[in-house]
Amino acid sequence: MISRIDLRGAAFPEGGIDRDLLPRAELDVEAALEKVRPICDDVRHRGTAALIDYAHRFDGVTMERVRVPGEALESALAELDPAVRAALEESIRRARLVHRDQRRTDHTTQVVPGGTVTERWVPVERVGLYVPGGRSVYPSSVVMNVVPAQEAGVASMAVASPPQAEFGGLPHPTILAACALLGVDEVYAAGGAQAVAMFAYGTEDCRPVSMVTGPGNIWVAAAKRLLKGRIGIDAEAGPTEIAILADATADPVHVAADLISQAEHDPLAASVLVTDSEELAAAVEKELEVQVGATKHVADRIGPALAGRQSGIVLVDGLEQGLAVVDAYAAEHLEIQTEDAAAVAARVRNAGAIFVGAYAPVSLGDYAAGSNHVLPTGGCACHSSGLSVQSFLRGIHVVDYTRDALAEIAGHVVTLAEAEDLPAHGAAVKARFDWKVPPSK
Secondary structure, three states: OOOEEEOOOOOOOOOOOOHHHOOOOOOOHHHHHHHHHHHHHHHHHHOHHHHHHHHHHHHOOOOOOOEOOHHHHHHHHHOOOHHHHHHHHHHHHHHHHHHHOOOOOOEEEEEEOOEEEEEEEEEOOEEEEEOOOOOOOOHHHHHHHHHHHHHHOOOEEEEEEOOOHHHOOOOOHHHHHHHHHOOOOOEEEOOHHHHHHHHHHOOOOOOOOOEEEOOOOHHHHHHHHHHEOOEEEOOOOOOOEEEEEEOOOOOHHHHHHHHHHHHOOOOOOEEEEEEOOHHHHHHHHHHHHHHHHOOOOHHHHHHHHHHOOOOEEEEOOOHHHHHHHHHHHOOOEEEEEOOOHHHHHOOOOOOOEEEEOOOOOHHHHHHOOOOOOOOOOOOHHHOOOOOOHHHHEEEEEEEEEOHHHHHHHHHHHHHHHHHOOOHHHHHHHHHHHOOOOOOOO
């Protein structure tokens, strides 16, 4: 059901483990670019008409408009299961607590008397938030996109989610209800690359945005790559992944359940266990057999995901080697199920989010820990962060110098300009002093 990779006795080079030795899904975004390019160009030129055509072609729905009417949002919220509403409200409350504390404040540094630099934090003016559809419904992704944007102070936001045939061409009603609950009234029934193009170029109904965030399939990732520059993006999210660093103290029942929980998302989802205990590895393998047999979505998602090349049990010599492996893997979600888990977690450098101990499973973070579940995948956690308030803010440096403060440094500015063979740069300073520049101190 799940393969093994034995790294015991392997000598790691000084630069760390070769990432190619570790399980990873194959995701050729570059190849997908050429397929999404004509779709994006079509949306650019035909707007809403193109979106309607692609909804029929890709989603099997016939629709006359793309923007979701306000009454559909109100109806979805009114008809929402009270238990689901209560769960969403608590998820929103906890997410607000965490993301509100991420807000940045302007800071002014006095460099010299009369010379200051202020870093001013300004929210992106308008954002497009993508919420996936397809195999599952993700109202939690509405929460994870909208809350940090709202807490950052974004003035205008629009949500797009694929149209669903069984709901008359609208996105899933639970998605609509989550939007209404959060006060988002601009929602579009659009999915895939065409939704990203709608946000980037604008249509008759949707004004262009400055930034697009949210997870999606390979076509969404390819469109983000294609249009990056015209729009800002959070990341090119690939299939979800979990890595678990565990020792002999871990409960195999917990470990197996958590591996299965991520495999449930998609046949390409990655579930990776890194352990120095062969006994735990064997117990987890047995437990997987038991739990998978009693689980939904086995044939279409869980089975292929666990058996795929992106999943596996990695055997290591000890904790140090295990830490090296998980840092090289740079998982979207990393669980630490070891003795003194908090101390081990503090040593991890590369992960989208870290879940400490037996009672912090990834599924908690997916819904109600307060953390954000829009996280870097495919090893990108070694250089990128998950979605946060910071994602929607821009730091602008405001430079304010008096005449005397400029005069004090003018000589150095002129010297450096001439050293770079950019004499006009120096001349711009000299012009302010009738070409008489006092020597710098």
